[in-house]
Amino acid sequence: MSLHDLAARALHAFDPEDAHGLAIMGLKAGLGPRDSGPDDLSLSITLAGMTLSSCVGLAAGFDKNAEVPDAMLAAGFGFVEAGTVTPLPQAGNPRPRLFRLTQDQAVINRMGFNNEGLEAFAGRLARRQGRRGFVGANIGANKDATDRIQDYVTGLTRLWGLSDYFTANISSPNTPGLRALQTRAALEELLGRLAETRLSLKTASGRDYPIFLKVAPDLEDGEVEAIVETVVASGLDGIIVSNTTIARPDSLRSADRGETGGLSGAPLLEPSTAVLKRFHAAAAGRTALIGAGGIADGAGAYAKIRAGARAVQLYSALVYGGPGLVVRIKHDLAARLRADGFASVEDAVGAG
Numbered sequence: 291m292s293l294h295d296l297a298a299r300a301l302h303a304f305d306p307e308d309a310h311g312l313a314i315m316g317l318k319a320g321l322g323p324r325d326s327g328p329d330d331l332s333l334s335i336t337l338a339g340m341t342l343s344s345c346v347g348l349a350a351g352f353d354k355n356a357e358v359p360d361a362m363l364a365a366g367f368g369f370v371e372a373g374t375v376t377p378l379p380q381a382g383n384p385r386p387r388l389f390r391l392t393q394d395q396a397v398i399n400r401m402g403f404n405n406e407g408l409e410a411f412a413g414r415l416a417r418r419q420g421r422r423g424f425v426g427a428n429i430g431a432n433k434d435a436t437d438r439i440q441d442y443v444t445g446l447t448r449l450w451g452l453s454d455y456f457t458a459n460i461s462s463p464n465t466p467g468l469r470a471l472q473t474r475a476a477l478e479e480l481l482g483r484l485a486e487t488r489l490s491l492k493t494a495s496g497r498d499y500p501i502f503l504k505v506a507p508d509l510e511d512g513e514v515e516a517i518v519e520t521v522v523a524s525g526l527d528g529i530i531v532s533n534t535t536i537a538r539p540d541s542l543r544s545a546d547r548g549e550t551g552g553l554s555g556a557p558l559l560e561p562s563t564a565v566l567k568r569f570h571a572a573a574a575g576r577t578a579l580i581g582a583g584g585i586a587d588g589a590g591a592y593a594k595i596r597a598g599a600r601a602v603q604l605y606s607a608l609v610y611g612g613p614g615l616v617v618r619i620k621h622d623l624a625a626r627l628r629a630d631g632f633a634s635v636e637d638a639v640g641a642g
Contacts, residue, residue: 299612306388306397306609314353317361323613325366330624333368335635337601338500338527338578340424340454344368345635346591346620349582349603350428350457350504354405356414363423366616371603372411373428374459377444379407380432383464390609391544391555395586397606399534400551402464403430408448415452427453428504433465439480443487446501450491455499458484461506461533463552469506474516481524488525500527507532507562507583514565518572528578530603531566534558535583555606559584563597570598570640586611588622595623595635596642 301309316322329343336342347369348362356372363370382404389398405411415425429445431438442458449456458480460471471480484501492498503521521529534552542557562583569579578601581594586607594602608615632638 302390302392305386306390307385310352310388314357317358320361322358322361323365323617325364325617329368329620332624332627332632332634333620335600337369337580338455338502340369340500342368342424342601344620345595345601346616346623347371347580347601347603348616349605350374350459351399351401352605352608356411356425356427359425360418360421360423363425365613366620369424369426369454369601371426371428371457372415373405373457374403374430374462375405375408375411375427375445375449376403376430376432377408377435377441377448378432379410380404387551389546389549389551391542391546391553392610393543394541394547394555394557395607395610396542396544396553396555396557397609398546398549398551398553400464400549402433403462408445412448412452415449419452424454426455426457426502428457428459430459430462431465431468438468438471439483442480443483446484446487447491450499451495451497453499455502455527457502457504457530459504459533461504463506463534463536472505472509472513472517474520477517477520478524481520481526484526485524502526502528502530502578502580504530505532507535507558507565508537509565514568515572518569518577522573522576526577528580528600529569529573530580530582531569531599532558532562532583535561537561554583555609556584556586559586559590559593563593566594566597566599567642573598585619586615588619588626591619591623592626592638593642595638596640598640598642600635600639 383402431441581599582603585604
């Protein structure tokens, strides 16, 4: 076990949110791990025009304010998603709002899109211009916004040219009413306005960037198909499946299992992968899929890829596996691909 992983374990002596703040401070001070070796060629994938050296990415939520994207790229992630960022700064929900479910290798959060707002976020991305690596912006709406769809348009417009890709997060359970944007009529309006804004920005700047939609795993029959058709019709580039769940499996044992919020970590692997398979069947190759939810090892990443994901994202597993986890996942995933006769991730997508 590395010193970085030991330090991550030591942080468990602190309140979860305080521990996260200390981790960000350490990364900003240059104390994070570095993966100096080249990625196994089998892990490379082209995702919505981005050629990633590794398909293993960092999910939104870890770096809400775009403070340490380059530190996380250096740690070994193939791409990093910062945010969720809202147009105006907001404090989020009252503390405590982040809970470790150690017995379950899980996390419950009800953060509520706490962040420093678009201007601070944009300023940090502007200062990293010219650096290598793919950094995306996960955009959301302020809790008290009178026009939530306009908040997404504002985020896209302000960060255009500063981010390598965008994710519209409509699936957090911690902003009241946000998930209603997943209903077909609301989603058609949101994606339609984003598509119009994208065309205008592309025309003015001469540059285009991928846009993804992040969805919840808690979807009813027919909703998966409706989301896919709306995404394809709007010209978005892909779907991230999935965000945290409001479900509480009977298997949970930890004392805080009844806390309100979104559940992530190991218990989310199986249900989110099942939903991913439904999206893969509905999409039939028409849009890219990114698998998220419960990945803690190479087996979890491989399951997502075989279920139809071209790339994967993780976050909660870092709480328990430490920052060296990403390197272990990459090595394990490459070994699993070789063992099953796949020359690359590309060959394994949807093979399950």
